[in-house]
Amino acid sequence: MDLGISGRKAIVCGSSRGLGRAIATSLARAGCVVIVNGIDAARLAERAEELTAETGAQVIPVAADVTTRDGQDALFAACPDPDILITNAGGPPFKDFREIDREAMLKGVTANMVTPIELIQRSVDGMVERRFGRIVNITSVSVKMPVFGLDLSSGARAGLTAFLAGVSRSVAHANVTINNILPGYFDTDRYRAGIDATAKAQGVSHDEMHAARVATVPARRAGDPAEFGDAAAFLCSAQAGYITGQNLLLDGGLFQSAF
Known part of the structure; x- marks a missing residue:
């Protein structure tokens, strides 16, 4: 299936491994110019070379911590006008909630709520002007159900989900969509x-x-990360312009609900 996004510029945060790498791979296969990101420069450069060799796409590595202003500046210096933005960050480490102090809580909220919002603030107006934009936030099934040791991750990602619920509707008229994918066990x-x-x-x-x-x-x-990547790529496609403000569970049926 042609996703209609060949030549589009895509920023994929946290894409040196895991689900972020799978998304970067799927977007590269769809013909996007992909800006990959991570904090380990050597690993990121290696992944970028592998991805180019595998797909033939233009892949630009940006080694930066996007939870910081300098890191975000580096990302947007490499790609000032992204058409696609994937926000993705590793969550706080697994820990009993009793052991989480204030500093850890603030760090978790910054990484998993504040940073995605800041990245969206910097990219969404350009998308509106160009009348195309696809923003996908990788959250977690733990937004909907408790998972042992992920209380801080759940809280921060649930906050992001609520914050963006109204934002997504405010830009839909310009063919800009904002959706969340909630992975289960991948x-x-x-x-x-x-x-x-x-x-x-x-x-x-x-x-x-x-x-x-x-x-x-x-x-x-x-789950296989590759199937996650393909689902994310579809939400970035030209055909997905009528899907916005949604939370897509990819969890093999783990969260049991009729609605």
Whole structure:
């Protein structure tokens, strides 16, 4: 399927690995110029080379911490007028809520709520002027249901979701959409780290914890990052212009609800 976005410029935050890398790959395959981002310059450069070799797309690495003003400046210096913006950041580490102090709470909210809003503030007006824009925020299934040790991540991402609910409607007239994808259990480094933390807390092995985790998923497996990337790319497509303000669960049926 031709997504109609060949030649569009896409910023993908947190794209040196995991779900961000999968999204960058899918957008590159769709013909986008992709700005990949991460804080590990060596790993990011390696991923950019791999992605170019795999897809033939123009891939521009920007090693920067986008939770800072300097990092955001570097990102927009490389791509002043993005057509597509994917906000994505690793959440706070798995931790019992009793152990989270004020500094950690502020850091978590900054990374998972404030930073995406700042990035959107810097890019959305240009999208409105050009009459095309696709913004996708990677949040979490934990916005809708509790996940052990992710209380801070849940709170910050839920705040982002509520903040953008009205914003998304205010720019829809200009063919600018803002949506959120809520991943469940996808087989990434972060997922495996969470399995390790939970396994340690419960006194079981990594494999036992993984088996128990996927047993709660109706699909009976963890998700493949590639299928997540393709879903995100569709929300960025020309055909998805009538989808905005939505929260797309990609969780294998984990969150059980009729609505």
